Amino acid sequence: MILIIDFGAQYNQLIARRVRECHVYCQIEPPDIDMETLRSLRPEGIILSGGPSSIYEKNSPKIDRAIFELNIPVLGICYGMQYMVDALGGTVKQAPKREYGFAELDIKKPAQLFDNVDKKIQCWMSHGDSIKKLPPGFSTTAATKNTPIAAMVQPKKNLYGLQFHPEVEHTPQGRKIIRNFIFNVCRCRRSWTMKTFARDAELQIREQVKNKKVILGLSGGVDSSVTAALIHNAIGNHLTCIFVDNGLMRKNEAEKLKITLKRHLKINIRFVSAKARFLKELKGVTDPERKRKIIGRIFMEVFEAEAGKIKGAEFLAQGTLYPDVIESISAFGGPTSVIKSHHNVGGLPVKMKLRLVEPLKYLFKDEVRQLGKQLGLPDELIWRQPFPGPGLAIRIIGEITRPRLTVLREVDDLLLDEIKKAGYYKKLWQSFAVLLPLKSVGVMGDARTYENIVAIRAVTSKDAMTADWAKLPHKFLAKISSRIINEVRGVNRVVYDISSKPPSTIEWE
Numbered sequence: 001m002i003l004i005i006d007f008g009a010q011y012n013q014l015i016a017r018r019v020r021e022c023h024v025y026c027q028i029e030p031p032d033i034d035m036e037t038l039r040s041l042r043p044e045g046i047i048l049s050g051g052p053s054s055i056y057e058k059n060s061p062k063i064d065r066a067i068f069e070l071n072i073p074v075l076g077i078c079y080g081m082q083y084m085v086d087a088l089g090g091t092v093k094q095a096p097k098r099e100y101g102f103a104e105l106d107i108k109k110p111a112q113l114f115d116n117v118d119k120k121i122q123c124w125m126s127h128g129d130s131i132k133k134l135p136p137g138f139s140t141t142a143a144t145k146n147t148p149i150a151a152m153v154q155p156k157k158n159l160y161g162l163q164f165h166p167e168v169e170h171t172p173q174g175r176k177i178i179r180n181f182i183f184n185v186c187r188c189r190r191s192w193t194m195k196t197f198a199r200d201a202e203l204q205i206r207e208q209v210k211n212k213k214v215i216l217g218l219s220g221g222v223d224s225s226v227t228a229a230l231i232h233n234a235i236g237n238h239l240t241c242i243f244v245d246n247g248l249m250r251k252n253e254a255e256k257l258k259i260t261l262k263r264h265l266k267i268n269i270r271f272v273s274a275k276a277r278f279l280k281e282l283k284g285v286t287d288p289e290r291k292r293k294i295i296g297r298i299f300m301e302v303f304e305a306e307a308g309k310i311k312g313a314e315f316l317a318q319g320t321l322y323p324d325v326i327e328s329i330s331a332f333g334g335p336t337s338v339i340k341s342h343h344n345v346g347g348l349p350v351k352m353k354l355r356l357v358e359p360l361k362y363l364f365k366d367e368v369r370q371l372g373k374q375l376g377l378p379d380e381l382i383w384r385q386p387f388p389g390p391g392l393a394i395r396i397i398g399e400i401t402r403p404r405l406t407v408l409r410e411v412d413d414l415l416l417d418e419i420k421k422a423g424y425y426k427k428l429w430q431s432f433a434v435l436l437p438l439k440s441v442g443v444m445g446d447a448r449t450y451e452n453i454v455a456i457r458a459v460t461s462k463d464a465m466t467a468d469w470a471k472l473p474h475k476f477l478a479k480i481s482s483r484i485i486n487e488v489r490g491v492n493r494v495v496y497d498i499s500s501k502p503p504s505t506i507e508w509e
């Protein structure tokens with residue numbers, strides 16, 4: 001495995017992605033990891049990430065310099081390189097000019113890290129400090145116009161430094177450089193596959209849970225479905241899933257999910273219908289955050305009541321993914337975890353004293369999908385677009401009523417049908433309709449109409465943190481608009497949302 005030390009860079013998840021793409025396992029740990037834990041992980045290589053600090057700031061993050069004496073290859077990237085230089089007796093100084101953006105890298109010396117890499121490559125820089133003097137035993141392997149020491153090596157100890165970021169797309173040959181480190185320098189083997197992951201995870205689950213019972217809130221989304229399939233493989237009927245129908249799902253979705261889940265996950269699933277209760281408590285509520293709070297609270301109450309009926313349950317399983325874990329262990333915390341907290345409607349019931357089982361907590365979303373495939377789940381579960389816990393409640397702006405739910409369901413159903421037929425479903429991060437609290441005038445036949453407006457939202461994204469509105473062809477949009485207005489009663493106007501995130505968000509509420 002490769003150990004990544006997180007000095008707080010915004011790109012550290014990307015480093016992990018690049019390593020995993022090489023089928024090598026990696027883990028991100030904070031700089032204050034103790035040496036005993038570090039050794040017990042038995043890394044074949046260590047990558048020190050970049051970070052926003054300057055090595056000379058009082059509280060800049062540092063790792064025990066003993067890591068340079070472990071006989072394990074170390075690659076320092078940006079701040080990681082500067083830390084290495086400072087720790088080993090070289091000098092780092094503030095550069096006269098901050099360097100940010102593209103630069104041409106001139107590779108001066110053959111080095112294992114640059115095997116099969118062109119002599120001149122484009123690289124991505126983002127730093128204020130620079131290396132002034134190398135520590136003893138190091139030599140320069142590459143330079144840019146503004147950065148005479150842009151890469152360095154200490155071959156005897158297998159220590160490497162890169163001032164630029166090989167992990168970002170803006171360094172086109174960066175993947176090769178990371179691959180060279182992993183395979184040529186660290187001599188890792190390609191052993192990280194979802195097949196071996198599933199086998200190991202099942203063993204671990206059995207070991208953790210023994211003969212006790214586990215419960216899981218199943219939403220029908222990819223994360224909870226894959227978690228269920230994996231745990232079921234490990235402990236069979238000791239797993240019970242609870243599916244709460246809140247009446248805020250898409251047209252026929254709860255029913256369709258029931259059938260799909262039953263067919264493909266031959267698991268104990270308890271379906272609880274709480275539609276009426278959700279609608280009743282949401283009556284007259286228009287404020288988005290109040291909607292979320294009410295829905296979150298009822299979900300918990302219904303879930304807890306159902307879970308309470310399961311005798312001997314000691315564990316609660318959750319489909320937590322690695323990006324959430326990384327955010328919470330990151331050296332600087334980061335604001336992203338706060339933004340996301342309201343998204344996790346199916347969180348840990350507070351009153352229940354259950355221990356957590358989180359078998360996906362070292363996986364990224366695309367790996368979860370691969371794992372789902374490996375476990376035999378159908379594409380309709382693996383490739384579902386994300387759907388928010390509060391469901392259509394936050395896509396009906398204003399009050400949620402049965403007739404308004406019906407209108408939105410019909411529009412949404414038609415939209416998804418067209419999106420799927422045209423082959424956009426997997427390409428888009430999300431695509432959905434929003435019902436506005438406005439009416440507008442129209443003309444149908446010879447008569448005046450005064451009906452609802454719906455907005456269509458379709459976005460591309462990698463992780464929902466940022467998103468771009470999808471540039472769907474006009475002809476396609478025209479077809480959707482005309483079908484909606486002709487086929488859904490109560491809608492006479494369709495608009496397309498052309499805002500990106502930030503500054504807008506994906507959902508309207």
Ligand code: XMP
Pocket residue numbers: 292342343344345386387388389390430464501504505506507508509
């Ligand atoms: P925003 O609207 O914040 O959405 O750009 C980012 C992602 O989160 C989803 N989302 C939610 N998911 N409960 C959820 O489970 C929520 O309250 C919630 N709000 C937004 C949204 O669909 C998108 O994928």
